[in-house]
Amino acid sequence: MKAAYLQDVGQELVVGRLVVPRLVRGQVLVKILYSGICRSQLMEIRGGRGPDPWLPHLLGHEASGVVTDVGPGVTKVFPGDAVILSWIKGEGLEAPGPQYECDGEVINSGGVTTFSNYSIVAENRVTLKPSDLPFDMAVLFGCAISTGAGMLLNEIQPQRNSSLVILGLGGVGMSALLTAVVMGVEQVIAIDISDEKLEFARRCGAHQTLNSQSANAIEWVQDITDGGVDYCVESAGLTDTIELGFELLRDGGTLVFASHPPDGELIELLPHGLIRGKRIIGSWGGACQPDRDLPRIYELVKDRMKFLQPLLTHRYPLEDINLALADLAAGRVFRPLVVMDHPDNGDSSS
Secondary structure (H helix, E strand, O other), X not given: OEEEEEOOOOOOOEEEEOEOOOOOOOEEEEEEEEEEXXXXXXXXXXXXXXXOOOOOEEOOOEEEEEEEEEOOOOOOOOOOOEEEEEOOOOOOOOOOOOOEEEOOEEEEOOOOOOOEOEEEEEHHHEEEXXXXXXXXXXXXXHOHHHHHHHHHHHHHOOOOOOEEEEEOOOHHHHHHHHHHHHHOOOEEEEEEOOHHHHHHHHHHOOOEEEEOOOOOHHHHHHHXXXXXEEEEEEOOOOHHHHHHHHHHEEXXXXXXXXXXXXXXXXXXXXXXXXXXXXEEEEOOHHHOOHHHHHHHHHHHHHHHHHHHHHHXXXXXXXXXXXXXXXXXXXXXXXXXXXXXXXXXXXXXXX
C-alpha cells in the first residue's frame, strides 16, 4: 500500500510503499478513497503534543472508504460496506494498532490512520456511511462535523432564543455554525481573522460576523448582545481565543472548546467570572457516539450540506500531502482533502 508517514518530528512526511500485515482480532482493512487533514495533524507533526514515542508512524484520523477484509470477531461491517473512519470510538471491538513495514523498517500505527490508500483500523473506528452521502463529504463526519455538531447537540444544547458565537471558522467551527443555524438559534455570530471565511459564514447563515483584527471583539459582542453571549464555541486552537471566548460570555454563559493548544500552554481566566456563573467545558469530539450520532447529525444537516462543500474545494493526491499541510498551516484552505489513487483497484499488500 502507499502511505505518508512521520519519520521524525518537525520533518515533512515521507511517502512510501508499506507491507500490510495479516489482520488480527477486531481489525478491519479499508480501501481509503478520501482522507481529510485536521489541524491536530499539524500539531502532531510539529511536536506540539509533547514527546512522541511511536516514531516513525502513520497519521490521519478522518476518511471514507470501502471495507475490503475483516479480521476475526468483526461483526459490525463486512467486505463491500461503505464506511466513515473516525478517531472517535464507536461500537465494536478495540484492536491494537498494526505495525507496517517499509524497506525493512517498522512503521507504527494506531487505532485509526488515514494518510494511505489502504488502512487497517479497529472495528470501533468505522461507521456505516449513509447511502446518499457522497464519499468526499463523508470525510467531514469523521471529525469536523461530528465534533462541531456534537458540541451543540450533546453538550451545550442551546435554546432557540439564545445567542451563540463561534471563534475560529475551520472545519469544526463551520460545522458548529451550520448546526446552530439549523437548530434555529436566534443569534449566531462568527468571529475570525479571515474575510473569506467570514463571507463563507454569512452564506451558511451567520447573523453577524466580525474580523477580530478590525475591531475590539469584546466591546463589539457586548454591544450587539446587550452584555455578552449565552454560548461560545471556540475552535481556533489558541489559548488566547479560549480566554477571549470566556470574556465574550454573559454571566451564566457557557464556553465549550475542542481545540488543542500546544502542550504545556496554560489558560488564564479571571476567577470572578466563574463566581458569576460562567462555565468552561472541554469537549472530546463533541461527546459524539458515532453509531448513534452520525446518522442523526446527517439527517439534521443534509439539506444544507451544500453550504459545507466549499470546505473541500482544495484536493490533493497523496504525493502532494506536504503541500496540503503547508496550505492548511498558512490558512490558504479550510480542510484539505487527500484523494487516493486506485487506478487498478489495487493490491493492498504492497
